[in-house]
Amino acid sequence: MDAAIYRRLDELFREGTGEHCFRRRPNYDRIAADLPRATVDIVLYGAIRSTHSGIDDRTSRSGHSDRHADQRSRGMITGTGRVALVTGASSGIGAATARLLAARGMHVVVNYLHSEAAAEEVVAGIGEAGGHALAVQADVRETAAVENLIEQVQARWGGVDVLVHNALTPYAIKSFQDMTWKELGGKLDDEMRAAFTVTKAVLPTMTAQRWGRIIYIGTGLSRRPREGMIALGTAKAALAQFARYLAQELGPWAITVNVVEPGPVEDTRIAGVLDDENKRRQVAATPLGRLALTGDVAQAVAFYASEDNAFMTGTTAAVNGGMAMY
Template sequence: MTGEGARVALVTGAGSGIGAATAGVLAERGMRVVVNYLSNTEAADAVVAGIEAAGGRAMAVRADVREPAAVEDMVGRVRAAWGGVDVLVHNALIPYTVKPFQEMTWEELGGKLDAEMRSAFAVTKAVLPAMTAQGWGRIVYLGTNLSRRPREGMIALGTSKAALEQFARYLAQELGPLGITVNVVSPGPVETRVAADVLDDATRQRQVAATPLGRLAHPADVARAVAFFADEDNVFMTGTTAAVNGGMAMY
């Protein structure tokens, strides 16, 4: 059972998939979890209900993480209820276009870059005051192996997540002396509803064949890696990118 003194974790985009799995794992490990979501109230409430049924504590807060005012309002609501955010897991998936570069407009590429970094900037700025005041914090960003291993049509996602990875390294350097670690968890293909919409069966089978562990990742696989970086035990790893892809890409 989580208590009043338990760490507070904010998970963005936690209504489904990796975010929902992460919220559940962090709650299992004793954290009070803020389930951020954009539009699907029913799904977010279901995540909260599942956590509470298992003996954990959670609250759902709606906010568009691309909007700094909405993010500040969300963090303010968390502060009023539970105090400052100790752990930030920035997982929210910012929409992107899938097409070759030669067919892409600057609005499609630049818009994704802007929205990706705007949201990371906003949520990080909002949680840092409490972390710096207490001299402890954990920040985990969700990346993608597409930032290092290009795939046809995925230039907008891969480029924006590569920018996020470098952003994380700079933050790790700056915030380390303040007791705050910053890391990236970089999944390969994950078995989710979104992936099912994007991957045809032939592509999925090729990816499974290229994975030494013989399957694609499940959301829980990624969530457990996130939970390690969010934990008290992670005292000496920062500025890293952890590949969660079953050996599909090794770096």
């Protein structure tokens, strides 16, 4: 039977394109005349259909057509066809996430604030690897700027299916006793304003198609305080609770909302706060024996962004090598 399956799979691909073959149904009328061949077709159809059920079943359950399925059938989009917006994607975790999502077939919007050259370098690298990406400048705290970003994306690829909100707004590193309300309250306002603004902008498409993925990048500092990091830790704790409320509200539209909370990550701004001695202590406290890499964080984000994550929402992934377990 294994040999017959491989032979029939080869025949199916010769009869039409791979995309067409994935969607074709076996001819059940042939069963009586050619039982072995029809049985192989049924086995193949069931196996292949199950791997694509995230596309077809979404349409049948919701009663809404999948605009990406339509575009794929016209050859307009390759891979998953999903459009992902990654804020703050010119470097660090954002850049690693943009590259990984593009490698997995998504069309990626590389958002940046000031670093145009770095963002274009990320886009160029994705293109060289055969992916699709677009760099768009926007301050995600500003409604008009985000609306303009969304308009550019819609003109190019349609609405945003996946939001990865990674942009890190400035914050003061000092003790509470030395901190002003402008420094603490300003960080809280920036953090929540950015999350509010960019989330509001992407929801119309997600609710209309009854599918979406929202991932916020938090920090372990929201749970485990560290000296001088009260502004960042408090703001990210607010973001994590915001995500849980959204998860509860948006569940009926099949929109999942989750948080990825890294510990210290090499080659990022937060890691730069640690001197060599602090880094050694952090590594010593980590069961896996090293600090996180940007790619480690990107892998967690990519799972939350994928079709595979159909039933996890309101959760937090701690990417810290076991430094904190929760």
